[in-house]
Amino acid sequence: MSKNYLVTSATDGIGRSIVEKILSESRDPDDRVIVNYGHSDEKAAAFLAANQKDENKIILIKADLSSYETMLDFVHEICLKVDHLDYIVCNTGISAYGSFDDYTWEMWNKVLTTNLSIPAFLLKELKYKLAPGGSILVMGSDAGVKTYSSSVVYSVSKAGLIHLAKVLVKEFESCQVRINALAPGFIETAWQSGRTDESRERINKKIALHRFGDPKEIADMAYAVLHNTYLNGSVVQINGGYEYF
DSSP, X not given: OOOEEEESSOSSHHHHHHHHXXXXXXXXXXXXXXXXXXXXXXXXXXXXXXXXXXXXXXXXXXXXXXXXXXXXHHHHHHHHHOSOEEEEEEOOOOOOOSOGGGOOHHHHHHHHIIIIIHHHHHHHHHGGGEEEEEEEEEEOOGGGTTTOGGGHHHHHHHHHHHHHHHHHHHHHHTTTOEEEEEXXXXXXXXXXXXXXXXXXXXXXXXXXXXXXXXHHHHHHHHHHHHHOTTOOSOEEEESXXXXXX
């Protein structure tokens, strides 16, 4: 039976790798993957070009998921495209680096809204769109499990998102839908491109595998968590053994 997926912020980085993993595993020609992106048309075009053989399975929707109003518009468009969803991956996230003293009210609220409030209300709006046996994955972070002082608001937002996955288990019980969180560590994405060699070396010394993760490794785990039918309310850490020794 065909399945419908939704992955937010998914034309680059970890999100793109998750979509490409889904497409590589898809065997039903009627499977559909709603791929959201917020800003870069260039990255969206590059994503489509790289996945041309599966273009009939991809539904690309541009929506900036940083406000309640645009999120509601996005939900409306989803409902026009598919009659149900089987899997949702909430992957949208932003950060703000700097000292706690430098935060503004606006900066703090923008990160919390984008990383926590919008995913929560997106799931609220789509709750009854999910088919029984469906599955939700929220993309947390190792920064939401441990204390990352380099980005206080990001760490707080991801901790909240991880806890959201736990407390929503009961809410989705009657729908027969599972919800879990994934908490990646340091992964080779555009977020890490500006990191200095000294910073990278310092971090690698704290990782038992002594390297950053590959987005494809996160995608493999994300796919496994989505489809494990007995995993519910769990937080799966995938960080190469960061600070385990």
